[in-house]
Amino acid sequence: MEFSFSSLFKPTQSSVLGIDIGTSSIKVVQLRRDKGRVILETYGAIALGPYAGVEVGRATALDAGKITDALKDVIREARVTTTEAAISIPYSSSLISMIKLPVAVEKQLAQVVPLEARKYIPVAIAEVQLDWFVVSGGSKTPSPDGKLEVLMVAIHNDTIAKFKSIGTGAAVNVSFFEIEVFSAVRASLEHGIAPVAVVDIGAATTKFYVVERGLIKESHIINHGAQDLTLAASRSLNITIAKAEEMKRKFGLLGTDNPMLQQSFELSLTPLFSELARTVAAYEARMNQSLDTIVLTGGGTTLKGLKEFAQSKLQNEIRLSDPFGKTQAPAFLEGILKEVGPEFSVAVGLGLRRLQELG
Numbered sequence: 363m364e365f366s367f368s369s370l371f372k373p374t375q376s377s378v379l380g381i382d383i384g385t386s387s388i389k390v391v392q393l394r395r396d397k398g399r400v401i402l403e404t405y406g407a408i409a410l411g412p413y414a415g416v417e418v419g420r421a422t423a424l425d426a427g428k429i430t431d432a433l434k435d436v437i438r439e440a441r442v443t444t445t446e447a448a449i450s451i452p453y454s455s456s457l458i459s460m461i462k463l464p465v466a467v468e469k470q471l472a473q474v475v476p477l478e479a480r481k482y483i484p485v486a487i488a489e490v491q492l493d494w495f496v497v498s499g500g501s502k503t504p505s506p507d508g509k510l511e512v513l514m515v516a517i518h519n520d521t522i523a524k525f526k527s528i529g530t531g532a533a534v535n536v537s538f539f540e541i542e543v544f545s546a547v548r549a550s551l552e553h554g555i556a557p558v559a560v561v562d563i564g565a566a567t568t569k570f571y572v573v574e575r576g577l578i579k580e581s582h583i584i585n586h587g588a589q590d591l592t593l594a595a596s597r598s599l600n601i602t603i604a605k606a607e608e609m610k611r612k613f614g615l616l617g618t619d620n621p622m623l624q625q626s627f628e629l630s631l632t633p634l635f636s637e638l639a640r641t642v643a644a645y646e647a648r649m650n651q652s653l654d655t656i657v658l659t660g661g662g663t664t665l666k667g668l669k670e671f672a673q674s675k676l677q678n679e680i681r682l683s684d685p686f687g688k689t690q691a692p693a694f695l696e697g698i699l700k701e702v703g704p705e706f707s708v709a710v711g712l713g714l715r716r717l718q719e720l721g
């Protein structure tokens with residue numbers, strides 16, 4: 363079982379907890395607001411592999427009970443002091459679509475969107491939680507083609523029920539659930555007009571989002587993730603998966619005396635970045651506009667040397683997400699928080715939204 367945690371401040375009643383339940387780990391971040399500043403109180407992560415009987419770093423498919431056990435463990439080890447929480451919903455457990463509708467139906471969206479949703483959702487509408495908001499083309503933001511652009515989001519009721527039971531089992535008061543993409547974007551980007559791509563590298567998959575004016579315009583899943591590097595290194599070097607994961611975390615793409623290890627990692631990353639390059643090029647050609655910046659986030663982004671490797675494969679400017687840059691913490695932690703930051707983007711984003719709601 364692997365823990366990483368840091369308790370930074372004394373508890374306060376106005377604290378909130380962001381809980382990011384991924385496939386390979388759970389991340390928690392406790393924040394509070396003080397005189398307009400967002401204070402980082404504690405953060406922690408726990409690997410889920412041991413709860414599934416597999417190695418640290420491997421993607422898992424745990425039941426709610428095992429996830430609850432892991433969440434309780436990381437809450438205890440990170441010395442979390444609040445029960446006021448928000449939980450992320452995996453992108454893979456949701457459906458996000460941009461739909462276009464006649465402007466004339468703007469005032470009837472509550473009736474029109476569920477009807478339109480049937481074209482995209484393969485189950486009965488009664489089986490999902492449906493939400494939407496107007497991106498452009500409404501009365502406040504006229505659109506060139508005279509259409510309403512509406513972002514539609516659907517989450518299956520069973521998914522909501524599972525995450526509710528996890529929150530209840532871990533004795534936290536969950537005020538909302540949010541699809542991980544929205545949390546990651548909130549923590550990773552500043553408010554800007556130009557479109558930006560966010561690439562979230564998880565254990566099993568990589569998510570690609572295009573964000574414009576703070577709104578998600580496009581999203582894709584790429585079936586390559588950080589665990590691919592570990593598995594490939596284990597095979598090519600004839601070492602255990604646990605040893606390969608340890609070497610990946612220690613050396614990454616930098617300064618290793620084992621060129622076969624670095625070569626293995628680079629070979630594993632090449633298909634991912636080739637597909638990313640194609641996805642970016644297709645978007646830029648279709649929209650006739652460039653994506654100046656690509657922001658890397660997610661646990662896989664903490665691989666040493668990844669930013670430089672990504673920059674060698676993509677024409678766009680590459681930068682790493684720095685969610686803890688939106689919080690205040692002791693100066694001596696600045697280095698470590700920058701290093702681990704991308705892994706905590708979703709948890710920080712959840713906390714930031716909850717603090718906004720509390721005013």
